[in-house]
Amino acid sequence: MSDMPEVRTRIAPSPTGFLHLGTARTALYSWAYARHHGGQFVLRIEDTDVARSTQDSVQQILDSMHWLGLDYDEGPIYQMQRLARYHAVAEQMIAAGTAYRCYATPEELDAMREAQRARGEKTHYDGRWRPAPGKTLPPVPPGVQPVVRFANPPHGHVRWDDLVKGAISIGNEEIDDLIILRPAPEGVAGDASALGVPTYNFAVVVDDWDMGITHVFRGDEHINNTPWQINIFRALGAPLPAFGHCPIILGDDGLKLSKRRGAVSVTAYQDAGYLPEAMLNYLARLGWSHGDDELFSVEQMVQWFDGSHLARSPAQWDPAKLAWVNAHYIKAAADSRLALLVQAQLATRGVAVDDLPLLERASALFKDRCSTVVELADWTGMIFVPVEPAAEELAAHVTEAVRPALRSLRDRLAAVDWDKATIAMALNETLASHQLKMPQLAPAVRVLVCGRAQTPSIDAVLTLFPRHTVLERLQGA
Numbered sequence: 001m002s003d004m005p006e007v008r009t010r011i012a013p014s015p016t017g018f019l020h021l022g023t024a025r026t027a028l029y030s031w032a033y034a035r036h037h038g039g040q041f042v043l044r045i046e047d048t049d050v051a052r053s054t055q056d057s058v059q060q061i062l063d064s065m066h067w068l069g070l071d072y073d074e075g076p077i078y079q080m081q082r083l084a085r086y087h088a089v090a091e092q093m094i095a096a097g098t099a100y101r102c103y104a105t106p107e108e109l110d111a112m113r114e115a116q117r118a119r120g121e122k123t124h125y126d127g128r129w130r131p132a133p134g135k136t137l138p139p140v141p142p143g144v145q146p147v148v149r150f151a152n153p154p155h156g157h158v159r160w161d162d163l164v165k166g167a168i169s170i171g172n173e174e175i176d177d178l179i180i181l182r183p184a185p186e187g188v189a190g191d192a193s194a195l196g197v198p199t200y201n202f203a204v205v206v207d208d209w210d211m212g213i214t215h216v217f218r219g220d221e222h223i224n225n226t227p228w229q230i231n232i233f234r235a236l237g238a239p240l241p242a243f244g245h246c247p248i249i250l251g252d253d254g255l256k257l258s259k260r261r262g263a264v265s266v267t268a269y270q271d272a273g274y275l276p277e278a279m280l281n282y283l284a285r286l287g288w289s290h291g292d293d294e295l296f297s298v299e300q301m302v303q304w305f306d307g308s309h310l311a312r313s314p315a316q317w318d319p320a321k322l323a324w325v326n327a328h329y330i331k332a333a334a335d336s337r338l339a340l341l342v343q344a345q346l347a348t349r350g351v352a353v354d355d356l357p358l359l360e361r362a363s364a365l366f367k368d369r370c371s372t373v374v375e376l377a378d379w380t381g382m383i384f385v386p387v388e389p390a391a392e393e394l395a396a397h398v399t400e401a402v403r404p405a406l407r408s409l410r411d412r413l414a415a416v417d418w419d420k421a422t423i424a425m426a427l428n429e430t431l432a433s434h435q436l437k438m439p440q441l442a443p444a445v446r447v448l449v450c451g452r453a454q455t456p457s458i459d460a461v462l463t464l465f466p467r468h469t470v471l472e473r474l475q476g477a
């Protein structure tokens with residue numbers, strides 16, 4: 001490893017919406033690979049889609065990266081702040097003959113494609129404005145703002161050894177003369193308005209070149225972009241990064257999980273009560289493995305993630321599996337940490353709780369029953385807000401046979417020390433005096449005090465409540 005050049009990876013989301021799960025997984029792989037090799041991880045914001053990019057989306061991306069703990073060594077770097085660089089490179093390519101200005105109007109291009117379809121041909125740009133020896137170009141039409149196209153090599157193949165897919169080869173005849181610079185949309189000021197906005201495949205090459213990116217992990221929907229990018233790298237005389245194209249993530253219905261098909265943001269999982277270490281663990285296993293290990297820490301992943309053992313087949317998003325992973329991490333989490341998370345969750349419900357030691361005790365008691373912090377807050381919330389037992393629960397458990405014992409228990413609890421052992425003694429004395437068994441009395445107490453018939457040990461649960469709350473709720477018997 002000491003003989004390797006410095007590894008530099010990046011994640012480059014587009015701020016046209018939230019950071020979705022596929023991009024989060026790519027960010028994790030890129031980050032873990034850089035950390036494994038002692039390299040650098042770069043965050044780049046690809047905001048050249050000026051019509052759709054928003055500052056809210058940028059902030060959501062930054063918040064998601066922070067929550068996941070994927071720290072970056074450089075960035076965020078914004079493409080729209082690098083326009084002068086893209087313009088300069090485009091001009092250099094035009095001078096070198098590897099790019100050219102194209103004045104074809106949208107109407108001309110539509111007519112060209114229609115004619116190609118009518119002839120049964122694959123639609124592609126026909127090179128009408130591409131310079132060639134002995135070729136006379138049309139006169140420049142007045143009032144037409146040109147695009148700049150890359151002069152893709154007309155023959156041969158583009159080949160690379162993909163880190164995930166293995167050897168890939170695509171013929172240059174299949175690749176169009178890509179637009180690398182297009183006029184900016186109306187309303188965009190400054191350099192972009194005067195000289196144009198770079199397209200994705202051009203900007204990403206210039207960025208990866210300038211930033212010294214050595215390894216690119218991304219979704220396999222980018223495989224079709226890679227030949228263009230490799231040819232642009234070569235036209236610039238720039239070193240090629242290694243590419244690894246990870247398979248898509250499928251939703252419950254077997255179709256691609258995407259922004260357009262119900263996928264929620266990374267931060268939505270935070271709001272839903274998932275822990276970041278659980279999300280990282282689960283995302284890592286959606287396309288990568290280390291033997292049969294299902295549960296592992298971030299530190300272990302960094303130690304193991306050397307770019308091998310990446311799956312070639314799509315992964316299936318499984319909410320039940322994620323909940324199982326999250327439940328594991330909730331059980332392992334410090335009660336003090338869970339208390340703060342529960343406090344924040346209750347605050348979103350309008351319930352302000354300042355007693356963190358109480359929340360710690362409640363978290364310790366209830367966390368084994370929970371797969372999310374939201375569920376833990378559901379349990380804990382019954383201490384602070386009135387409960388409304390279901391009618392069927394009351395009918396099933398708070399029967400006429402039990403009501404006298406409930407009233408007797410209430411009287412005992414009004415006068416005892418408020419600790420688990422003394423409450424347990426009061427329960428046992430009540431059972432003995434009314435000749436009942438715990439399975440008859442405890443569910444009734446739970447329904448009245450907690451609003452549910454199933455809880456951990458009732459004496460432990462009652463200690464979480466203020467005495468007056470328990471007495472008030474038992475008054476209903």
